[in-house]
Amino acid sequence: MIPGSFAYHRPNSVQEAVGLLAQFGDEARALAGGHSLIPMMKLRLAKPGHLVDLGGVSALKGIRADGGDIVIGATTTQHELIGSDLLSAKLPILRETALLIADPQVRYLGTLGGNVANGDPGNDMPAVMLCLNASYHVAGKTGERRIAARAFYQGAYFTALEPGEIVTAVRIPVPPAGHGSAYEKLKRKIGDYATAAAAVVLTMSGGKVASCSIGLTNVAETPLWAEEAGKILTGSSLDAATVKKAVAAAEAITSPATDGRGPARYRTKMAGVMLARALARAKARAGA
Amino acid sequence: MAKSQVTMTVNGKPVEALVEPRTLLIHFLREQLNLTGPHIGCDTSHCGACTVDFNGMSVKTCTMFAVQANGSDIRTIEGMANADGTMHALQEGFREMHGLQCGFCTPGMILRAYRLLQENPSPTEEEIRFGISGNLCRCTGYQNIIKAIQYAAAKLRGVPLQEAAE
Ligand SMILES: Cc1cc2nc3c(=O)[nH]c(=O)nc-3n(C[C@H](O)[C@H](O)[C@H](O)COP(=O)(O)OP(=O)(O)OC[C@H]3O[C@@H](n4cnc5c(N)ncnc54)[C@H](O)[C@@H]3O)c2cc1C
Numbered sequence: 001m002i003p004g005s006f007a008y009h010r011p012n013s014v015q016e017a018v019g020l021l022a023q024f025g026d027e028a029r030a031l032a033g034g035h036s037l038i039p040m041m042k043l044r045l046a047k048p049g050h051l052v053d054l055g056g057v058s059a060l061k062g063i064r065a066d067g068g069d070i071v072i073g074a075t076t077t078q079h080e081l082i083g084s085d086l087l088s089a090k091l092p093i094l095r096e097t098a099l100l101i102a103d104p105q106v107r108y109l110g111t112l113g114g115n116v117a118n119g120d121p122g123n124d125m126p127a128v129m130l131c132l133n134a135s136y137h138v139a140g141k142t143g144e145r146r147i148a149a150r151a152f153y154q155g156a157y158f159t160a161l162e163p164g165e166i167v168t169a170v171r172i173p174v175p176p177a178g179h180g181s182a183y184e185k186l187k188r189k190i191g192d193y194a195t196a197a198a199a200v201v202l203t204m205s206g207g208k209v210a211s212c213s214i215g216l217t218n219v220a221e222t223p224l225w226a227e228e229a230g231k232i233l234t235g236s237s238l239d240a241a242t243v244k245k246a247v248a249a250a251e252a253i254t255s256p257a258t259d260g261r262g263p264a265r266y267r268t269k270m271a272g273v274m275l276a277r278a279l280a281r282a283k284a285r286a287g288a
Numbered sequence: 289m290a291k292s293q294v295t296m297t298v299n300g301k302p303v304e305a306l307v308e309p310r311t312l313l314i315h316f317l318r319e320q321l322n323l324t325g326p327h328i329g330c331d332t333s334h335c336g337a338c339t340v341d342f343n344g345m346s347v348k349t350c351t352m353f354a355v356q357a358n359g360s361d362i363r364t365i366e367g368m369a370n371a372d373g374t375m376h377a378l379q380e381g382f383r384e385m386h387g388l389q390c391g392f393c394t395p396g397m398i399l400r401a402y403r404l405l406q407e408n409p410s411p412t413e414e415e416i417r418f419g420i421s422g423n424l425c426r427c428t429g430y431q432n433i434i435k436a437i438q439y440a441a442a443k444l445r446g447v448p449l450q451e452a453a454e
């Protein structure tokens with residue numbers, strides 16, 4: 001499979017990159033790790049006339065603490081997320097999620113920015129970003145802005161990005177020390193997208209849930225933030241009856257497609273099962 | 289579409305060539321450089337037969353453009369043997385432990401295992417399985433591939449081979 005012809009650009013700065021994207025308009029696409037875009041180009045589902053490779057823009061790399069936030073450059077790879085001591089200590093859910101994405105080869109090249117900007121409901125990082133209340137730093141020809149992850153996803157492959165804009169970094173408020181988190185993903189094999197997956201971040205206080213945030217992957221056109229389910233759990237001891245209610249609330253907001261991963265009803269139920277497992281694991285990891 | 293000039297180091301030798309931007313790295317290696325060790329199995333980024341070592345990473349060359357490899361350092365199976373012509377410990381391990389049958393997956397397996405052992409010289413069996421999970425083999429059932437990698441890991445660490453061969 002050979003993609004259509006295109007002109008290749010490799011800018012060195014964000015300014016140059018967004019300049020090229022503005023100049024070529026609809027014809028142009030940003031290229032990061034290429035592990036979602038190149039397969040689409042090989043199938044000719046994407047036929048950009050210009051590719052703007054972000055790989056040469058060093059300002060888009062790196063992981064740093066900034067006050068109470070962690071800021072991760074868009075072209076930071078999944079492999080780099082896994083290897084980061086800062087993330088392992090402060091945001092272990094990112095490492096856990098990255099290890100469940102694809103396979104080693106894909107993770108060496110696939111980037112966080114590409115994963116969150118792609119807009120494919122199968123991508124794993126977006127639901128984690130909803131769960132963590134992350135925001136995306138975005139740059140375009142006319143300037144920079146920030147978009148909350150919870151306001152970013154509008155439909156399959158439709159996001160709040162305007163034409164010519166790129167995500168430059170992902171900003172994540174660090175959950176309090178002692179928080180518990182888990183990402184549970186049901187997949188048919190390594191390298192498969194989720195049948196359903198759930199991200200949980202919670203804090204406990206005196207045996208009760210003090211806060212709880214939940215994201216769901218691949219059970220709707222967009223990643224889902226299960227706000228109601230999180231509210232139901234807050235104040236509870238994660239007793240079976242309350243978990244059941246929360247699971248039902250989470251299942252109620254799903255609308256998965258029936259596909260090779262199973263019928264819609266099955267995928268909805270699996271979202272509930274993944275949520276229950278993620279809750280139990282997050283609780284076990286949380287400090288009192 | 290105008291061709292681009294690329295330069296890279298492949299198996300220790302400098303390479304300079306003109307490529308169309310849409311040329312995939314696997315086609316460049318196989319058809320322009322005549323390095324037919326990296327194979328095209330699935331052509332959809334799943335099987336790992338096209339894996340090479342690229343700037344210290346294992347990558348699937350069916351999912352990368354040759355222009356992206358400008359300035360890079362690449363190693364393929366053709367560059368695995370030792371300078372004196374003897375086999376690399378991994379190649380020897382695959383022979384000794386029967387780590388291949390048809391051999392189609394082998395160049396990708398060996399290059400992936402090479403990087404795995406660079407990052408983790410004494411992997412557990414589970415770490416090997418997880419580490420090669422992006423490479424499919426239709427023949428062996430993987431058991432002997434694991435043994436071959438254990439053989440090479442032991443040899444490269446200089447510990448007795450028996451331990452790995454059990
Ligand atoms: C075999 C296989 C299995 C996979 N399994 C999974 C999986 O289980 N879970 C999962 O989440 N992913 C999976 N992926 C996808 C992989 O994680 C991709 O790497 C990721 O989705 C996209 O990142 P990328 O850097 O490769 O982006 P690219 O492919 O380069 O780009 C993807 C899209 O995002 C745009 N884009 C890229 N960077 C930016 C940016 N900074 N700003 C704005 N737009 C941008 C591009 O224009 C393009 O439209 C799999 C891929 C393969 C090949």
Ligand code: FES
Nearest residue numbers: 329330331336350
């Ligand atoms: S041919 Fe590249 S992964 Fe199968």
Ligand code: FES
Nearest residue numbers: 389391425426427
């Ligand atoms: S030996 Fe035949 S595919 Fe692995």
